[in-house]
Amino acid sequence: MADRDFYDILGVPRTAGPEEIQRAYRKLARSYHPDVNKDPEAEDRFKEVSEAYDVLSDPDTRRRYDAFGRDFRQVPEGVDPAAYARTGAGAGTGGRAGWARRPAGQEVRFDTGEGIDFEELFGGMFGGRGGRAGRRWGPMPGADQEAELPLTVEEAYRGGHRTITLPHRGGSRPLEITIPPGVRNGQRIRLAGQGGEGAGGAKSGDLYLIARITDHPRYRVEGRDVHVRLPLTPSEAALGATVAVETPGGEAKVKVPPGSSSGRRLRLRGQGMPNPRGDPGDLFAEVQIMVPRTLSAEERRLYEQLADVSGFNPRSASDGRTRP
């Protein structure tokens, strides 16, 4: 962030007039204001845009920025830009084509006796905006932020620890978070004080992580209930069986009653997502009768024999049972 050209940040040419600069700033400020845009990255962008506007909206600081580049605050009044460039300070080009970075190890010193505290300058930036408009507010707390937290069904079931990376002052910062077991899709996890930074000593906002349970090939989660498919052979479905089914918490046994058709839902009470504050969800195993793509000669003979003796017609208007 520190190296970007202020004109590039605002998306205006170096020849832009004050109105164009203000228009660009207002538009970007509305997009990235931390109360409008909850993305943690937006705060850095907003600070960047505000800093660029602070400099370019003032004719004097803009002139100095054009002459000396990013280091203009460290250049005392009255320094000739051409002389400054000759010292190899990095400004070099008089602004129009940008400036090169200072070669490693090369320092330019001006003994002015003036110390510039960039933190103070930056920290006061928010207040500074209001200062122009007649500031009557005190320290300003940081805004709350939101970020999405993608979780697999298994991660949401078990909970646990995870390290996430958040944008921070142009870089990034890691954050260790605890995911409660049984977190629901769309649930907000609050991390107090981890949101936007406050100004003037005020406290930071909160960061809300919004749990997003990702698609799973086997499970479908609705609230705390988990739905799974339960493939059965025709004989298991007709005669009943006890079969194993995978759940997010491990394997469970399902007792299939005789005469279960496809679509029947068998409930395993309490086998859904856990609930730290109450009853866990249920697991619903939905019967899906599968048949082999090809039959052996013996299987074919027996199926044909079954078809001859069975009076079952699933397409009849009654309960499917017809007299032979």
Next chain:
Amino acid sequence: MSHLLVRLPLLDLESFARATGLHPELVRRLVALGLFDAFRDATGDLCFPPSQLAAAGRFQRLHTQLAVNYASLGLVADLLDRIAELEAALRTRARTPGGVPWT
């Protein structure tokens, strides 16, 4: 979603003004504009739930950083709240969790 298990004490005007860095008279003006949820205590003095500190922070940011004037702050805050509610509803309704329905 959090639920309060205990009732937090209300802040009187002086405490609220000190905590927000606002002049008490400005707080009165903002209450008159309907920006703060304020109550009257038994003696008729203004008092504020602690939740209004966060609201004050938002008004402060919108006013100083986006130059939203006091009269417009309420509308802007209401619209931002409605957008947040709609976005939250979209997040839970727009997609079927767990992928394409197979039933």
